[in-house]
Amino acid sequence: MKELSNKNQGVGVFSPKPLVVALGLTTLLAGSVSAAVLEEIVVTAQKREQNLQDVGIAVTAFTGTQMKELGITRSFDVSGLTPGVHTGGAIAGQNTQFTIRGVTQNDFNDIVESPNAVYLDEGYMAIAQAQTFALFDIERVEILKGPQGTLFGRNATGGLIHFVSNKPNYDQFEGYVDISYGEFDVPNDANLFTVEAAIGGPITDTFAARLAVKHSDQDPYLQNDFPDQLFNPAPDAAAGADMGDDDTQAVRLTLAFQPNDRAEITFSGNYATSEMNTGPYQNKPTTAVVGVNPSGNPEVINVIDTPAGSTDWAIVPPGYTGSIADPFQGADFSVPPGGPLADQAFMDAVFGGPGGGRLTPGGDFFGYVDPDGDDFTTSSDFAFKDSNSTDTWGLHLDIDYELDNGMTFTSVTDYKDYEKLLFIDVDSGPANQLANYASVDATSFTQEFRLSGSTDNSRWVAGLFYLNIDNQPDNGLKAHNNSISAFPAGPGVFLPIDIGVKGDLQTDSYSIFGQYEYDISDTLMFTFGLRLMEEEKDVQVDIGVLPSYAIDKVNIVDPSAPGSVAGWYVGPFTFTDSDSKSLWAGKIQIDWKPTEDMLIYAGINRGVKAGSYNAPLLGSYFLAGGDAALPYDEEVLLSYEAGFKTSFQDGKTRLNGSIYYYDYSDYQAFLFAGVGGVVINRDAHTTGLELELITNPIEGLDVLLSAAWVDATVEDVPLNGLSEFAASDVDPTYAPEFQFTALVRYEWAVGDSMMSAQIDSNYSDEFYYNLRNFDADKFDSYVLTNLRLGWSSPEDNLKLALEVRNVTDERAGQMGYGLATLCGCNEESWQAPRYYGVNMRYSF
Numbered sequence: 018m019k020e021l022s023n024k025n026q027g028v029g030v031f032s033p034k035p036l037v038v039a040l041g042l043t044t045l046l047a048g049s050v051s052a053a054v055l056e057e058i059v060v061t062a063q064k065r066e067q068n069l070q071d072v073g074i075a076v077t078a079f080t081g082t083q084m085k086e087l088g089i090t091r092s093f094d095v096s097g098l099t100p101g102v103h104t105g106g107a108i109a110g111q112n113t114q115f116t117i118r119g120v121t122q123n124d125f126n127d128i129v130e131s132p133n134a135v136y137l138d139e140g141y142m143a144i145a146q147a148q149t150f151a152l153f154d155i156e157r158v159e160i161l162k163g164p165q166g167t168l169f170g171r172n173a174t175g176g177l178i179h180f181v182s183n184k185p186n187y188d189q190f191e192g193y194v195d196i197s198y199g200e201f202d203v204p205n206d207a208n209l210f211t212v213e214a215a216i217g218g219p220i221t222d223t224f225a226a227r228l229a230v231k232h233s234d235q236d237p238y239l240q241n242d243f244p245d246q247l248f249n250p251a252p253d254a255a256a257g258a259d260m261g262d263d264d265t266q267a268v269r270l271t272l273a274f275q276p277n278d279r280a281e282i283t284f285s286g287n288y289a290t291s292e293m294n295t296g297p298y299q300n301k302p303t304t305a306v307v308g309v310n311p312s313g314n315p316e317v318i319n320v321i322d323t324p325a326g327s328t329d330w331a332i333v334p335p336g337y338t339g340s341i342a343d344p345f346q347g348a349d350f351s352v353p354p355g356g357p358l359a360d361q362a363f364m365d366a367v368f369g370g371p372g373g374g375r376l377t378p379g380g381d382f383f384g385y386v387d388p389d390g391d392d393f394t395t396s397s398d399f400a401f402k403d404s405n406s407t408d409t410w411g412l413h414l415d416i417d418y419e420l421d422n423g424m425t426f427t428s429v430t431d432y433k434d435y436e437k438l439l440f441i442d443v444d445s446g447p448a449n450q451l452a453n454y455a456s457v458d459a460t461s462f463t464q465e466f467r468l469s470g471s472t473d474n475s476r477w478v479a480g481l482f483y484l485n486i487d488n489q490p491d492n493g494l495k496a497h498n499n500s501i502s503a504f505p506a507g508p509g510v511f512l513p514i515d516i517g518v519k520g521d522l523q524t525d526s527y528s529i530f531g532q533y534e535y536d537i538s539d540t541l542m543f544t545f546g547l548r549l550m551e552e553e554k555d556v557q558v559d560i561g562v563l564p565s566y567a568i569d570k571v572n573i574v575d576p577s578a579p580g581s582v583a584g585w586y587v588g589p590f591t592f593t594d595s596d597s598k599s600l601w602a603g604k605i606q607i608d609w610k611p612t613e614d615m616l617i618y619a620g621i622n623r624g625v626k627a628g629s630y631n632a633p634l635l636g637s638y639f640l641a642g643g644d645a646a647l648p649y650d651e652e653v654l655l656s657y658e659a660g661f662k663t664s665f666q667d668g669k670t671r672l673n674g675s676i677y678y679y680d681y682s683d684y685q686a687f688l689f690a691g692v693g694g695v696v697i698n699r700d701a702h703t704t705g706l707e708l709e710l711i712t713n714p715i716e717g718l719d720v721l722l723s724a725a726w727v728d729a730t731v732e733d734v735p736l737n738g739l740s741e742f743a744a745s746d747v748d749p750t751y752a753p754e755f756q757f758t759a760l761v762r763y764e765w766a767v768g769d770s771m772m773s774a775q776i777d778s779n780y781s782d783e784f785y786y787n788l789r790n791f792d793a794d795k796f797d798s799y800v801l802t803n804l805r806l807g808w809s810s811p812e813d814n815l816k817l818a819l820e821v822r823n824v825t826d827e828r829a830g831q832m833g834y835g836l837a838t839l840c841g842c843n844e845e846s847w848q849a850p851r852y853y854g855v856n857m858r859y860s861f
Contacts, residue, residue, distance in 0.1 A: 061179075070616060074161055074165075075163060077159070080157050084155065084158065085856075093148070101117065101162055103781070104831075105121050105751030108455060109831070110832060110846055114131050116133070116175070119729030119752035120174060121175075122685065127145050127455065128629070129631075131148065133175040133176055135148045135178050136180065138180070142433065143486045144461070149407075150289060154183050154215045154269065159181070161177050163622060163677065164623070166548055171526065171548075171625055174624035174626045183271075185227040185273045190218030192214065192215050193214065195212070196856070197209070197855070207262075211231070215228065226270070226272050229271075231265070231266070232266055237297070238262075242396045246396050247447050251398045253497070253568050266291075267288065281415075282417075284413070284414050287410065287413075289407075289408070293439075294402050295401055298441050300387050302323035303322060303837040304327065304837060308334065308742065315339060317837070317838060319791050320835050321793050397445055407439075408435075411432060411433040413431050414428070415429055423470060426466075434460050435460070438456045443692075449499050450502055451494045452497070453494055456491040459488040461484070461487075466481045476533075485524065487523055488524070490632060492517070492518050493571060495571065498513055514562050515573075516561075518560045519632075520557070521557045525553045525554075526552045530546070530549070533546070542607070546603060547604075553597045554630070556594050558630065558632045558647060559590070560589060560591075561635065563584060564578045564584075588635070590635075594630065594647075598628065601625065603623045607619055614663055619660075623656075624656065626685060628649055631647045633695050634693035640690060640691055640739060649695075649697065653681070653682045658677035660675030669712060670714075672710050674706070681701035683698035683700065684700060686731050697738075706726045709724075719762045721761075722757075723759075726754065727752055729749050730747070731749050733746065734747045736789060748785055750788055752784055753783065755780070756779070756780065759777070760776070760778075770810055773806070773807040778801065784830075786833040787833075787834070787835045793835065793843055796830025799827050800825070814859060819856075820853075820854050
């Protein structure tokens with residue numbers, strides 16, 4: 018068993034150079050400079066070790082060293098180098114979630130689980146926030162595209178990302194120190210400093226340990242010029258902090274014990290904490306286009322970027338003088354909760370300029386225009402230093418034992434604890450209107466037992482799985498001191514409030530699963546897999562308006578609060594429910610190997626993601642239809658996929674590809690309208706194609722070209738939960754139609770040392786960040802390019818590198834929300850600006 022704990026096992030056999038970069042269905046690997054061939058690559062995508070080219074699944078894999086070479090330092094960075102994989106989420110990038118082949122979920126409430134599962138060392142990360150974390154001391158990552166429910170569970174309909182950490186070495190002590198320093202090309206010259214280190218080795222002949230740590234200190238790169246263009250007094254004297262920073266500390270201790278040649282026990286504990294300033298959204302003025310439905314009520318039917326000279330509050334039909342807000346959305350136009358719906362005369366009287374309309378042509382409702390557009394200067398009132406934080410810790414236990422009959426027994430036990438509190442300025446400008454907060458206190462526990470074995474012509478794995486999630490999220494909108502959205506408590510009396518939602522969701526899930534592979538002949542293999550699940554949920558959701566006691570305190574229920582009823586100014590509207598569902602996932606596939614260098618596969622997968630419950634904000638609760646809109650059903654995916662994997666030119670070139678069709682029943686889509694949203698069930702379908710070419714045409718030169726095409730549609734999506742206009746077919750969010758990646762790397766000898774030069778570039782097509790597909794709710798296409806120049810010592814234990822990320826300083830859209838009827842604006846965030854850095858790594 019000792020050889021299984023070597024840090025390179027499960028990835029492939031590596032010699033120092035050169036680095037061959039392969040994406041899509043392949044991985045990066047290093048070969049000798051005199052024999053740059055693609056050696057055997059091993060992954061565990063089917064819970065056993067296999068050569069990647071023999072696995073009939075679309076898999077991308079990177080080693081830890083290769084991720085470092087490519088500038089992958091955070092979990093979601095792998096998406097930029099994997100066509101068909103993208104990111105979405107909330108909180109301006111501080112809560113990032115994966116999108117795989119157009120399958121996405123961008124609800125900002127952690128009560129909702131992602132359809133793309135993320136694992137660390139086979140431990141499921143049940144809370145959406147946990148998908149965002151710093152990478153350190155990672156052996157490899159495997160990205161599996163397409164439904165993986167048979168072996169990995171109910172919430173992997175889109176696919177999964179599995180990060181595997183380095184394990185202790187039983188043979189020798191080893192370690193490294195990695196230091197990076199750089200600067201962002203922004204007005205405030207923000208710096209980034211990181212230190213990562215690990216050490217480990219044998220304590221006795223049968224016991225080994227490894228300790229890894231990381232510290233990352235990133236200055237805020239979004240300069241905040243508040244109180245520039247001040248509209249009304251700030252919520253606190255400390256307002257106006259710069260944004261876009263990250264101060265992270267993380268540690269992982271792993272202990273490994275091999276009592277004999279048959280057994281291995283691995284235990285690990287990890288802890289990570291991050292402090293950040295308020296999320297770095299920026300303001301883009303937008304204008305709602307209002308239509309009148311058959312009942313004569315107004316509805317927002319589109320949103321556009323506000324024209325430069327426009328002062329219109331909204332675009333309305335000719336002669337229309339009624340309300341310019343949707344029903345149940347009176348607060349959207351800054352009318353106090355419960356007040357009248359706003360018409361243009363009301364807006365002129367309260368917020369208008371001398372001649373009526375917006376204070377500043379081309380500005381938001383409060384006259385604000387961002388000083389440099391999508392560059393990195395802004396003016397935001399609700400922006401505070403170290404206001405945002407995340408804390409995660411976990412314990413993990415693996416037991417592997419080889420039985421007398423050749424079977425292997427595996428036990429995987431995992432516990433995680435998640436806490437977070439994140440804020441954003443909703444209008445992302447200098448008006449003291451509303452802040453949004455997202456908080457969670459949750460735990461997850463998983464236990465898996467499995468047996469695996471093989472005969473001369475078959476292989477199989479079977480197991481039992483249990484999952485418990487205790488999830489208590491708090492979300493809402495904060496109207497603190499001096500806010501124009503404060504609660505009216507009497508003539509001239511306005512109280513600070515939290516428009517809050519408190520959730521409590523308990524989940525228990527039980528599974529039995531198995532997969533069987535049978536060799537029909539020397540070239541033909543049949544695979545059958547099945548997973549049966551029983552899911553139980555108990556939920557309570559409380560929605561209403563509470564007192565706001567402090568900038569950094571949310572959803573506090575104090576029955577003694579003056580003017581409240583049991584601690585609430587409005588509500589609570591309470592929903593409780595219990596549910597139990599039987600679910601199943603399955604797989605049927607044929608693999609054909611006409612030659613040793615070619616695999617052709619075709620199969621049908623049935624994936625399923627359990628139904629659950631919404632916990633919407635107050636306005637969204639009414640707009641969606643009240644209690645009836647809180648539960649949503651499971652989504653079921655039938656995936657039809659075929660692909661090929663081939664190598665030629667003596668293994669120096671690989672060409673892999675896949676084509677697929679997804680047929681969704683009750684796809685879980687997040688519909689954001691007004692100031693919040695809910696998950697709704699709608700049918701959907703997707704057609705896609707992926708192609709990768711990796712070649713080593715001459716000694717020292719490696720080239721990658723890869724592409725993905727995704728044509729996805731969500732059917733019959735309404736404008737809102739009460740809309741009387743016809744529903745329409747739309748694109749899912751964060752799902753660009755085309756993605757391309759190119760990488761060229763050349764390595765050459767300089768004396769006894771080695772030099773390398775690398776350029777990589779990825780293209781993303783335009784994509785929507787709102788399911789309603791309004792004109793203003795879209796990011797343009799972009800190209801991100803990175804450069805790296807490296808040197809390694811003759812012993813290959815010292816490496817130095819210069820790097821430039823985002824060479825052209827491209828504005829690549831990251832996340833956004835449409836708020837045209839709240840602030841006359843959208844909030845948008847952008848990927849990091851151009852960065853210059855140096856890196857040193859010493860290994861021993």
